[in-house]
Amino acid sequence: MGEEKVEELNLLRKMSREFALKELREGREERDRYPFVPLDQGLLRKVEEVGFLSLLQGEAVEMREGLRGLCLVLEGLAMEDASLAGVIFAHSLSRLLLSLAGGADVVGRLESGGSVGGEGDGERSLIAFPCFDFPRETAGRLRAERAEDGYRLTGRAEFVILGNLAALALLPAGTEGAEGFSLFACPLREGGVQVGPAALSLGLRCCPASDLVLEGARSLLVGEEGRGEEYWSQASDLMALAAASMSLGVMKGSFREALEYARMRVQGGREIVGWSEVRMILSRMALQCRSGEMLLDAALREAEEGAPGWRASARAAALKVQEDACHVASDGVQLLGGNGYMRDYGQEKRFRDAHQLKVLLGHHPLRQLEFLALTEEA
Secondary structure (H helix, E strand, O other), X not given: OXXXXXXXXXXXXHHHHHHHHHXXXXXXXXXXXXXXXXXOHXXXXXXXXXXXXXXXXXXXXXXXXXXXXXXXXXXXXXOOOHHHHHHHHHHHXXXXXXXXXXXXXXXXXXXXXXXXXXXXXXXXXXXXXXXXXXXXXXXXXXXXXXXXXXXXXXXXXXXXXXXXXXXXXXXXXXXXXXXXXEEEEEEOOOOOEEEOOOOOOOOOOOOOEEEEEEEEEEEEEEOOOOOHHHHHHHHHHHHHHHHHHHHHHHHHHXXXXXXXXXXXXXXXOEEHHHOHHHHXXXXXXXXXXXXXXXHHHHHHHHXXXXXXXXXXXXXXXXXXXXXXXXXXXXXXXXXXXXXXXXXXXXXXXXXXXXXXXXXXXXXXXXXXXXXXXXXXXX
């Protein structure tokens, strides 16, 4: 990696941490009450202004080169609040899928028709996608039929991330005569689309999701019919590393807050950081943070170089880091004692976020079984 690239990555790391400390730490408890309070739209505009929504751009090869920068930003933001990182993740995943399927022109056609917004239009430039599902398992809920102006989608898409914010959704659906599913770009501001209210989720509550009911909604095919699984497999292997980076950020945030609390909290006439059991918990958290960082870095390097077996490494790293994040967040709650369950400390939110992130890109146990199948084929 050249000096210029290293400098660019260091700048992104610093930028994301400063943004998180300035914009995300304050008001975290109030934002987490969404959907019972309004969403902070101003925060979304700031994210676009600083360029966090455009870290993955261009062709698929260029996007792979930009993956490490995206991971650094997501990690830095997730140390304070993983919800905003989830918004960036969902949009970036959609962009990557469009690029892999050769569907960038599809968005351009919809933008020129006024169905969706371009860059600078705030939430109108976001692209929604059901990031917590295996598309092949849920594509049967939507059926696409050919029409003069493209396709018409009918059915239901559940828990679509950014569904109530974005002007465009990328949705998996079945088509007559095709064995696999296909991907469709569906404008959400046109007729035939009913957007449900924001869903209340376990974690990442400011990364809004909603159900969509479609009745003959106009849509355009992205890529080739029946090849959705191929596009999804390529994108999810890369974005598994981005998902893991958010879990790593939650881990680091949990450790940092636990350490600060242990240094501040006095019990029995001394700081609890000096207690042997507390130090053992902190050391376990520190080890898991460091090992997760090393694992993710190695997997990223393999992905960037296109090394043999990089897909298996990416999946393994994501599964391990996401699982460890749940343990580290739990240790953080326990170390803070009763305060660990209080919303104003932020650690109980990290615990919920860690478990929500664990099922990003599909349920964790099913992804483990898929990894076993991949290993058996090798």
